[in-house]
Amino acid sequence: DIVMTQSPDSLAVSLGERATINCKSSQSVLYSSNNKNYLAWYQQKPGQPPKLLIYWASTRESGVPDRFSGSGSGTDFTLTISSLQAEDVAVYYCQQCYGNPPYTFGGGTKVEIK
Amino acid sequence: QVQLVESGGGVVQPGGSLRLSCAASGFTFSNSGMHWVRQAPGAGPESVAFIRHDESSKFYADSVKGRFTISRDNSKNTLYLQMNSLRTEDTAVYYCVKPRWVAGSLAGFGDWGQGTLVTVSS
Numbered sequence: 001d002i003v004m005t006q007s008p009d010s011l012a013v014s015l016g017e018r019a020t021i022n023c024k025s026s027q028s029v030l031y032s033s034n035n036k037n038y039l040a041w042y043q044q045k046p047g048q049p050p051k052l053l054i055y056w057a058s059t060r061e062s063g064v065p066d067r068f069s070g071s072g073s074g075t076d077f078t079l080t081i082s083s084l085q086a087e088d089v090a091v092y093y094c095q096q097c098y099g100n101p102p103y104t105f106g107g108g109t110k111v112e113i114k
Numbered sequence: 115q116v117q118l119v120e121s122g123g124g125v126v127q128p129g130g131s132l133r134l135s136c137a138a139s140g141f142t143f144s145n146s147g148m149h150w151v152r153q154a155p156g157a158g159p160e161s162v163a164f165i166r167h168d169e170s171s172k173f174y175a176d177s178v179k180g181r182f183t184i185s186r187d188n189s190k191n192t193l194y195l196q197m198n199s200l201r202t203e204d205t206a207v208y209y210c211v212k213p214r215w216v217a218g219s220l221a222g223f224g225d226w227g228q229g230t231l232v233t234v235s236s
Contacts, residue, residue, distance in 0.1 A: 001175075001176070049209055050223070052224050055216070093159065095159075095161075095222065097221075097222060101164035102161035104161065
């Protein structure tokens with residue numbers, strides 16, 4: 001199975017500042033035939049299921065604010081929150097969706113307000 | 115809109131069994147592959163089982179292989195997870211998940227139920 005490793009485990013950012021979360025996969029999740037990276041990002045708040053934010057590494061889900069952006073290719077990916085808002089306090093997970101299931105998740109990054 | 119409602123969770127002793135159900139609505143269930151994802155307390159999600167729309171293929175995480183069985187009844191728009199030989203480490207919230215497809219490509223796990231809690235304890 002593909003192992004997903006996120007860093008840092010947690011970070012505290014001031015309101016309006018940038019938050020950056022990293023995710024590394026143990027093998028490439030880039031599908032060469034269509035040049036898509038099968039990497040998704042989720043936001044989870046307490047007592048709720050995860051919410052899909054970004055898929056194909058950089059495509060925002062409908063309704064997701066544009067302060068959320070994803071980048072990267074192959075094995076190294078980044079989720080950036082350009083200007084942290086109070087409602088962005090949550091745990092963020094990356095997930096690979098490459099090949100056959102099961103599709104593994106990273107360990108999560110907890111984002112808090114400094 | 116898509117609705118996924120899980121049921122069947124509860125407290126069970128180690129070695130016991132439970133069957134989870136997920137009632138689906140708001141989309142053509144018989145056309146969609148479906149996943150079960152679990153999340154232990156304080157941990158990240160773990161994708162444990164998948165079934166294709168027509169049951170032609172099933173996939174399991176190594177942690178549950180041989181103990182859990184995923185199935186579906188397309189006439190009832192319902193997904194199931196039969197869990198046998200339960201262990202304390204199976205304690206988690208279990209979610210029913212519909213994958214998102216965009217232009218014919220998998221685009222993550224777009225729709226989640228609210229989950230049902232399974233507690234394995236003596």
